[in-house]
Amino acid sequence: VSPIVELNVGGEMYTTTLSTLKKHPGSKLAEMFTGKPKLRTDSEGRFFIDRPGTYFKYILDYLRSNQVPTQCLQDVYKEALFYDIEPLIKQLEDSPQIFGELVARKQFLARVPNYGENLELMIRIARAEAVASRRSGVLVCLVRTQEDELRCQDALSSLEMDKKSVVKFGPWQAVPGIADLLDCIRMDVEARGYKISFQPHVAEKGFRFKSQDYFYKFLFTWW
Structure with missing residues (x-):
C-alpha cells in the first residue's frame, strides 16, 4: 500500500497517510490496512469504507492530532x-454527554421493567390507530412503586376502554422520577423518527383517582 492513502468513506473523499490509519495497531481501522488491504476500491481506485463519511473527519482528526x-x-x-x-x-x-447517556440514563432505564418492549407496543398501538387520522393517541400508565401499581390497577378498572391499549411502565427502583421517565420515552420515540408529544390524561367523570397521578396521553402526529 502506498504511504499516501485515498479513501472513499460513504461517498466522502479523504486523503491521509498509511501511518495515520495504523496509528493504533489493535484497532479495526489499522487491521484494514495491515498486510494485503482487505477493502474494495471504487472506480477511481480509492479504498472504499461503507460507513457514514460525515463523521470520519473527526476520526481522522483524532488520529492526526x-x-x-x-x-x-x-x-x-x-x-x-x-x-x-x-x-x-x-x-x-x-x-458528559456520552457518560450521561451510557452510565446515568441507560442504567436508569435498565431498572424500568420491559422498557424497550413497551416502547415498541406504544408505536404499534399508535400505528394501528393512524388510519385516516392526522394524530393518534396512546394512553400510558406510569407507576414508580408497588403501591402505585396496585392503585393504578384499581384506577384502570374504572376506565371505559380496552385495558390492553394502556401501556404500563414500572414500577422501578431508581432515583429518577416520573418526569424523567416521560422525557426518556419522548426522546427514544423521537429517535425512531416519530413526532410525539404528551400531556396528563384528562379523567372521565367517575374516575377514581386524579389522572395526572398515573396516566399520560402520548400523541403521535403523522402529517
Missing part, C-alpha cells in the same frame, strides 16, 4: 466503536 471531537459526539462514538479505536472510545465515554 489526538483532538477529541466536541460535535456530533453520539455519532462519532458509534464510529469509534466500529473502528475499535480504544483511546478515543475511552475519552468519549468520559465526556
Whole structure:
C-alpha cells in the first residue's frame, strides 16, 4: 500500500497517510490496512469504507492530532466503536454527554421493567390507530412503586376502554422520577423518527383517582 492513502468513506473523499490509519495497531481501522488491504476500491481506485463519511473527519482528526471531537459526539462514538479505536472510545465515554447517556440514563432505564418492549407496543398501538387520522393517541400508565401499581390497577378498572391499549411502565427502583421517565420515552420515540408529544390524561367523570397521578396521553402526529 502506498504511504499516501485515498479513501472513499460513504461517498466522502479523504486523503491521509498509511501511518495515520495504523496509528493504533489493535484497532479495526489499522487491521484494514495491515498486510494485503482487505477493502474494495471504487472506480477511481480509492479504498472504499461503507460507513457514514460525515463523521470520519473527526476520526481522522483524532488520529492526526489526538483532538477529541466536541460535535456530533453520539455519532462519532458509534464510529469509534466500529473502528475499535480504544483511546478515543475511552475519552468519549468520559465526556458528559456520552457518560450521561451510557452510565446515568441507560442504567436508569435498565431498572424500568420491559422498557424497550413497551416502547415498541406504544408505536404499534399508535400505528394501528393512524388510519385516516392526522394524530393518534396512546394512553400510558406510569407507576414508580408497588403501591402505585396496585392503585393504578384499581384506577384502570374504572376506565371505559380496552385495558390492553394502556401501556404500563414500572414500577422501578431508581432515583429518577416520573418526569424523567416521560422525557426518556419522548426522546427514544423521537429517535425512531416519530413526532410525539404528551400531556396528563384528562379523567372521565367517575374516575377514581386524579389522572395526572398515573396516566399520560402520548400523541403521535403523522402529517
